[in-house]
Amino acid sequence: MLSSKTSKQKALLALAWVCFFWGTTWIGSKVGVKYMPALQLCAIRQLLGGSVYVLYFIITKHPWPKGKQWGIIIVLSFLNFMLANGLSTWGVHYISSGLGAIIGAIFPLWIVIVALFDGDRMPQKAVLGMVLGFGGVCIIFYDHLKRFLDP
Template sequence: MSETALSRKQTLFYLVFLILMWGINWPLSKYALAFTPPILFAGLRTLIGGALLILIALPRWKQLRLRETWLYYVFSALLSIVFYYGFQTVGLQYMPAGLFSAIVFLQPVLLGLFAWMWLGEGMYTRKMVGLLLGFGGVAAMSIGGLEGGTSILGILLALGSALSWALGTVYIKRQADKVDSLWMTAMQIMIGGIVMTAYGSTVESWSEVRWTAAFLYDTLFISVFVIALGWLTYFKLIGSGEASKVGSYTFLIPVVSIVCSILFLNEHLTVNLIVGMALIVSSILLVNVRHRRV
């Protein structure tokens, strides 16, 4: 089932919602990890989000067509959820979060290349320069992470996270006419949640989770707004427009994350942050300005 085109106001609303939710996800997740082992937390929040989406999708159960479409759900779950969150959760233990997130946000650059290669989207010098500027902006904001040291394994896991996110996005865009978009989002998140929860249960202990009110509120917020509604919004935007253009706006996510950290975690405004923001704004303008064909 292909997506219908969104109006400008709808697109703007979805983009603002997505950037805000996925931006505040980083500090919220960092806070939650004080109460829980990482893989169990990744599985739990995804499992709750997937269950919520399945409840939303149930009135359209006839469009699930599980016998015909199960392989699409499994493959997209592995790329967009299991590998993306799995590499991310494990990798954050090996290097600073700022530097790790900068590498993960190579994703819009990879997405632009893959969308050109496999989705037939246009690629021209200005767009590629814009994507690279956006990555440079994220790197500039996160440069302080270099002070904490680097790890080859951490770098490889961050690259794996970026690569799986980009490939998962292109895969879902390519299969848009073969599956119902709501069921695709719900099933991949549910399958991913089951896999990560099962794996986390074998390598971590549930007894280490501290079920405080703060942890429960934090987890529920992430499950509902970041996981369920966030991914639903992301794939709705991808389905209704050019993947590379939507990807360019995700460069704003770490900006929101850092601003929230300044406001609530007592971090400081730096020259790096200002330079990074300027590069990201330039990136979005370059990628999204209309290209005139001669």
Template sequence: MTQNRAPILFSLFALYIIWGSTYFAIRIGVEYWPPFMMAGVRFLLAGALMFGWLKWRKEPNPDRRQIAGAALLGFLMPAVGNGLVTMAETRVSSGVAALVVATVPLFTTLFSRMLGFPTRLREWSALALGFCGIVLLNFGANLGASPLGALLLILACAGWALGSALSKRVPQPKGMMSSAVMMMCAGVELLCGSALMGERLVAIPPLAGWLAMLYLAMFGSIIAYTAYLYLLAHVRPSLATSYAYVNPVIAVLLGMSLLGEHVGTVEWAGMGVIVSAVVLLAWRR
């Protein structure tokens, strides 16, 4: 392995497996938490823990321009991108959410092209192949999404993809401080949205609700989100967002094993096409 290939492979593994399982964790969490409140507490907790650790290591504070950039990216990616997915999962299953989020690479490629990043023919081919896999999964799935839930998921994908494309152009803190500030800003933005929507915690969540929250904060936010920002800084946007083609596979498998969802022949075929698209997207001669 080259010196920088190992962290890239580890980051891709974290996104493919951990983020694939967060759809299941969100589905458990929204049974006990209001959606925006859960997402806000998740990101505020994760960002504060990471910020405290970085300050313990004597990392410098970001300047105003970097904080403003982190607030913008935090609004587009964790707040809009993840917040709307969390709200959508009160109406649709985790598998449906993961399937729709697979359109993120398509949005990201379009936004990146608008911002001046060239797109190779191989990347277009991989995205088309991945989209065909999603179509197969939808034909074989027995999961129904409400129109409002579908709209929330599409808006979430667009927000996340725009933030991903802008991440190379917007000033932001250096290194892991970027993740910490971005998540803290997103947490505050989501909690403000929760207050404006009148969300209320009617009862203290049971152990399952707290475990879902902690898993989302520690693994889904601190580890996987930091890995995503690392990939955005070191690889092409289409590869960084290729997790969206693997996450549905993980989400559907978890739903099948833990929620009793049925997966037929067409679904398995769709998963095979999706994995093939990821291989094509990441392939180097």
């Protein structure tokens, strides 16, 4: 059993890796669409990422999804990877990567807003974390905020 200190360190390391890779995605996509079609770039990224994920499952001998779980996985994969990631990669061909990052960072806030109208409650720390995260993206890409007013 891992100690809580080791577990917390691993969680912070995982968060740092996610922040790094998610943050550089917009810049990488902007550069990549100059050299290949956006959906091809996105497909290569997802194929590499999925391969790493499958390799992890094989090495750690985690059980694979069963039966009906595959249907849910396929639907969510289509919605997330093909539509959300594919269209956002295609979008940075026409807008700046900073504006794309800001638009992408709005998504979790909309989820919270919709959940609040549905009567769900969010922990205050979760809401604070999302607002701080979105604020951080806006600070980093401050120069791109004025583009929201440019049709």
